[in-house]
Amino acid sequence: MKKAFITGINGQDGSYLTEYLLKLGYEVHGIIRRNSVPEHQQSRIDFLRKDLHVSYGDLLDVSGLERLLKNIQPDEIYNLAAQSHVRISFDVPQFTAQVNALGALNLLEAFRNTCPDSKYYQASSSEMFGTSIGENGYQSETTPLNPTSPYGCAKVFAFNITRNYRKSYKLHAVNGILFNHESPRRGSNFVTNKVVKGAVMIKKGLATKLELGNMDSYRDWGHSKDYVRAMHMIINHNIPDDFVVATGQTHSVREMTDYVFSKLGLDYKKFVIQNPIFLRPEELPYLRGDSSKLRKTFDWTPEYTFNALMDEMIDFWMENIKI
Numbered sequence: 001m002k003k004a005f006i007t008g009i010n011g012q013d014g015s016y017l018t019e020y021l022l023k024l025g026y027e028v029h030g031i032i033r034r035n036s037v038p039e040h041q042q043s044r045i046d047f048l049r050k051d052l053h054v055s056y057g058d059l060l061d062v063s064g065l066e067r068l069l070k071n072i073q074p075d076e077i078y079n080l081a082a083q084s085h086v087r088i089s090f091d092v093p094q095f096t097a098q099v100n101a102l103g104a105l106n107l108l109e110a111f112r113n114t115c116p117d118s119k120y121y122q123a124s125s126s127e128m129f130g131t132s133i134g135e136n137g138y139q140s141e142t143t144p145l146n147p148t149s150p151y152g153c154a155k156v157f158a159f160n161i162t163r164n165y166r167k168s169y170k171l172h173a174v175n176g177i178l179f180n181h182e183s184p185r186r187g188s189n190f191v192t193n194k195v196v197k198g199a200v201m202i203k204k205g206l207a208t209k210l211e212l213g214n215m216d217s218y219r220d221w222g223h224s225k226d227y228v229r230a231m232h233m234i235i236n237h238n239i240p241d242d243f244v245v246a247t248g249q250t251h252s253v254r255e256m257t258d259y260v261f262s263k264l265g266l267d268y269k270k271f272v273i274q275n276p277i278f279l280r281p282e283e284l285p286y287l288r289g290d291s292s293k294l295r296k297t298f299d300w301t302p303e304y305t306f307n308a309l310m311d312e313m314i315d316f317w318m319e320n321i322k323i
Ligand code: NAP
Pocket: 007, 008, 009, 010, 011, 012, 013, 014, 031, 032, 033, 041, 057, 058, 059, 060, 079, 080, 081, 082, 083, 084, 085, 099, 103, 123, 124, 125, 126, 177, 178, 179, 180, 181, 182, 187
């Protein structure tokens, strides 16, 4: 039985990856952080709890990471933990850098010192591209990194240090450069889930307005379930390497909002207003990923279309918001 160790196991991706690995017969270990509301600290994995090995841990607590990895001796390590909200990274830039950049280095050190024959996956991000777009209108593995947020800058460090450890110490350490991916389990302060939840509240008469920031940025949105499948392929490639994971399609926040409200029989223009508190000091205007390297190497293809993704989220909130 293979063993996996997942940081951020209670996050959106951690929970779907856990389900996927359990189905493949893995023994799954993960860390959660102490929360003053204990029900929140493992809310997304509660239903899997009896099949899991969950410990308290933090990317900032190196001795704890070393102790866990030494005892578990995992075959695969997935570093998914992060302060993952881009706008909030402008409010807490130092904390974001501590966790997303130095936290990744802490885990790489623990990996190198205690289980160097394991494989390591780093959750890198399309936010690292910032303002860079290839001449063909896509971002790929060769597009320069030009981040526009403290989150993006911290992720660039984690991306580079993962490559550096791979080359310097001959470790099996890889990066998945994932474009935005969503699901009903997405935090409700990310734009897709915020729009769907807000629109459903309006539909049910529980709200009258939805406040958003910039509606003119474009994102390449996929489903988290498709992307955790790609993570497993990338970490298990015989040559440690870095891969973009994306659908190749892009939509503006406005188009996405229009789709969701229309699906509910509403006109978004009557309900959506701009609140400057949701604007960012610097915006990333356009993302569209070229994942041909991943598709050619593993025959990966996403199962969800953009419409199917948004429809699943709409159905989820329609069922779960009670009048
Ligand atoms: P998420 O839902 O925000 O989950 C992040 C998880 O990390 C949470 O469980 C969080 O725990 C945990 N965490 C935060 N700080 C930690 C620390 N210091 N030590 C240990 N755990 C900590 O994010 P996600 O959407 O699943 O994304 C997973 C990873 O992929 C993240 O690294 C993210 O930056 C990256 N990524 C995401 C996307 C996307 O579109 N979703 C795209 C590219 C890359 P708490 O609940 O205790 O805060």
